[in-house]
Amino acid sequence: MQLVVENLSVSYDKIRALHGISFSVEEGEIVTIIGANGAGKSTTLRAISRMVPADPGSKIEFMGQNVLKYNTDRVVSKFGISHVPEGRMIFGNLTVTENLTLAAFARKDSAAVAADMKWVFDLFTRLEERKNQLAGTLSGGEQQMLAVGRAYVSGRKIMILDEPSMGLAPLLMLDMFDALKEINRQGTTILLVEQNARLALKFAQRGYVLEHGKLILEGEADSLLDNPEVKKAYLGA
Amino acid sequence: MEYFLQNLINALQWGSFYAVISIGYSMVYGVLMLFNFAHGDIFMVGTYIGFGIATLFLALFMPILPGWVIFIMVIIVTMFLASFVGVMVEVIGYRPLRGAPRASAAITGLMIGIIFETGNLILLGAQRFSFPALIESVSYNVGGVYFTNVKVLIIVVSLVLMAALHTFIQKTKWGMAMRAMSYDFKAVPLMGVSINIIAPLTFAIGAGLASVAGILYGQAYPVLDPYMGILVGWKAFVAAILGGRGSIMGAALAGYLLGFIEIFVAMVFPSTFRDLIAYSIILIILTFRPRGFFGMAHSTQLRL
């Protein structure tokens, strides 16, 4: 297993958002965590990238190494865990190219970085057209592409994505998932959090269902797709 | 007309100090969202370091090397030493307060400033030092306008520094990280960038710039005083925020503006009206442009 999460709990102030969840991701896999708003999906990803502290007793391991020992910047640069955060968090006052350059801050292999950047521009041709534009002037879809591109450049042994479909028009959304598939084909593991359950399950190989800070279901994506409980949770039918 | 040009040169010189110091302030303010009320005193400390280095180098190299070489050496060594002071202030004073309300950090800065002033008095006593002239002053008269090579040097060095900083901020990845941090500091670590490197670096640059401003100041007004930084610091604070958060150019411009207002007010009115009119103008500017000149549309609320 590449990423192993065991008994992960996270509390904000005194309120517990995650109640000891455990899951794992195999190298090269696409795994999704689905669940309603406020179920704790974003918190899970933030705990992995160390943006929020995990409670004592939690365990997160990447390739057998303890992730919880490191700060966010080391998690990214040492392990290559790249996080595409909710709301994209691109740097609006930097150009597209600068955003990508910054993502490679800790990488020393400049030739490989250049190749990765070129790859990103090939994948998202719309970004290349706008590469000298300030990122703040991009449309929502383009910003999302940039966020994914940035994560690709920053190390990407595993890419964890927080609702990449949010606010995207349906057509753009499908393009985005195609791009992610392509990235996965390059050997990047993908852990995806989504509200759009059907889309996510069609895309992923395996899935987990998170409810109120607990994992209530897990399994092959196809079987989850047909699961009556999942259906019920998403349309109340 | 000559009178006007004469004052223009004075204003450029005066504005250069403000600009260089404000940029340092603006760096810290823009990148870390901190009121670094210690900045004026970092300027003071930098000036004293410059004074020490200048005296030392003059004694060592005076007859051997030409004045301008010593001048450059003094600037480089002083910048280096002063940046350590900046890093120290960050690590000891501000880092423990990173999650704390910004007002608390502001108070800490104020206190660090007082410690610097008092520490200086304790170490060096009440004796007033005078900054040695590194460049021999030569006066020129062009069409009735008098100026000295020192004045020109001050203006040129300031402009060169600003250009260098601008390049650093725009072209290097460190500069990118700083700009990114001023936009959204939470996302910066996700790029593999450590805040614990960028923050001290920012302070180091701010302190280095302040020390150069101090050396230049020492060439124009040689008397040193432990409290010389207070008023300058608050004015830099004004200029930095007037320029707009995260805008180096804005801070420089606001610094020059402040210098120009002060000199030209003194040209028309009695000099005691300087502060009154200068700050009235600032008040009016901020009342009608509540985000400064180049400020980003960002919430700048002081969270409790």
Next chain:
Amino acid sequence: MNFIKNFFRKFSVVPLAGWLLGVFAAVLIEFYLGEDVISYYLYLPKVPVLFGALVMLKEPILIPSVLAYDLLVYVIPILLVARLTAPLTNGLAAFLENMPLWLATLLHLIAFYGVLHLWAGINDYRVLVVKLTMIAVILTVSLNIINGYQGEFSCSHPGFMALGAYASSVLTLKLFANDKVFGAALLPPEYGPYLFPLILIAGGLVAALGSLVVAIPSFRTRGDYLAIISLAFLFIVKSAIENMELVGGPRGLSSQPNFASMPVVFIWMSLCIWVIHNFTTSVMGKALNTVRDNEGAASSMTVNTRKTKMTAFMFGAFWAGVAGGLFAHVLRYVNPSTFGIQKLAEILAMVYFGGLNSIYGSIVGAVSINVLGEALRPLELWKWIIIPLILILVMIYRPHGLISFTEINVEKLLRARNRDNDTGGE
């Protein structure tokens, strides 16, 4: 540890009245025996001021004497009297509980003032320190309204103070003094002390009016830019006064009539605390907090945010003006440089040291910084290393100040402590 716990338990039955009585006993001892007997036998040159801190720091050899003096005059009598009279004072407190709260409070205040008066009366230096400390309390509490309750970072308080100081000085000099600049007194000087409150209020109103310059921009801008606006306002006020020859320009104004006696300052301080307490515990006053914590939610809950912001500034400035007026008449000399950056740093330090959003905190902050400042005077420069270090430590460990977000509960403060159901102060 156990010893300390026991110690506190023993004294937890003493009500406020008991402590007052204890202090009264100590002050009596000092008054009658301090100079001639105790100081004399302990080889102290005279009655030590500020509990001997000054003497100790000047002549370390006297430390044992000073400690013995403090022990004999203060610690032992206070503890003994307070504990021994506890049954009596508890009875008194219980009796007072049946009275209206305002009367009980007033009686306590009068008793407190009596003790303070007696203590300070031993020498002029103490009187001055006490007066200045009480003025600092007014300043700190009033700045807390803007910076703590309302959550802005206002830098203009010395400016408001200057407005009040100059306005009231000009009035008293014009009306009650034969002055070189302002001419003969317009009113008989003996009316002065009676009209002085009105003059202070006028000074406060001038400051409140001036605060509009900062309050109106605060509708649109918050935080950093407002801090600059308020700082600019401070510089403007200072510079404007420097350029007004009528009020002496940079030389300042002097020989204000001596109206600010200790009881006057005390009454104004109590009044200030009372009014600000009333305000900050009312819904009207808590509106300040809602604007600070979440302005959007405030207006959605029907709070008029503009009115609230304006109130905070004008109300805070009013009290700063009153404090300025008192300050001018205590020192009987003011000049513009009194109200500069230094003063600002001092007031800010007191507010943030004591604690935001808390009258208690502000009193503690003002008193401790003032007394500390006086007590460490013999250390000269080192004082300005020690006080900032203390403040930095407070900021690191208690970022909101020592006693933040605490309301005064007078009822709890005054009540008797010997009942079973309440085991002492929590």
Next chain:
Amino acid sequence: MTALLEVKNMTHYFGGLRAVNDFNLAINPGQIYGLIGPNGAGKTTVFNLITGVYTPTEGSVTLEGNNIKGVETHRIASMGLGRTFQNLALWRHMNVIDHIRMAHYSQLSYGLLGAFFGTPTMRKQEKEVYDNSYRLLEIFDVNQFATQNIGNLPYGAQRRVEMARAMATKPKILFLDEPTAGMTPDELVRMIEIIKQVHRDFGVAIFMIEHRMKFVMELCESIQTLVFGEVIAEGPPEEIQNNPEVIEAYLGKEDLH
């Protein structure tokens, strides 16, 4: 009968971006109305436009026949429009009872001088406010937290405090922005009861944004579905539930290449 709240042809632009397009709404007294739609569809923007946080670029908004477009938020609120927020807009340094007291702001008449000097009128009114606040805390079952700081409460209790606070403004219509976000199943069931109770006892109309279909189905008489700032469907719950466009908006397209 005229509608309690009526919105006609409301359109709003942020910069050049059209966030809401031709939005219409009419809610009668006592009605419960739902607004659903995927993330980023502009639901909260609709709330903010009606409650006066933003002023709509075009269209009209009236409450009981009075224009409220362009009126200050606090005045709209005191005219009878209460609301809660998606991410809990509570006052972080304030205790629970003070939250409720604060919402009585516009109902007080003692003035600033009254507040300064603690006049008898002030004391009387403050007492009434305090008693009423405590009653509201009891109704929402959070009275045991009355003197605690809001931050110490469990999430569900914070949500209920926010509801109680909104009710203290004496609203005629209550806007609820995702009242169940982040709640546990128990809290959820309780919230349904509370909303029903509020609706019954206070007789308010309710307009709510909600994600959980189950919740919306159980409470709402009528539902609007918003996608990209436009209403794509409107009608009773059963109808909406089986509307293919709505299903697509929520679940995404069937085919994924």
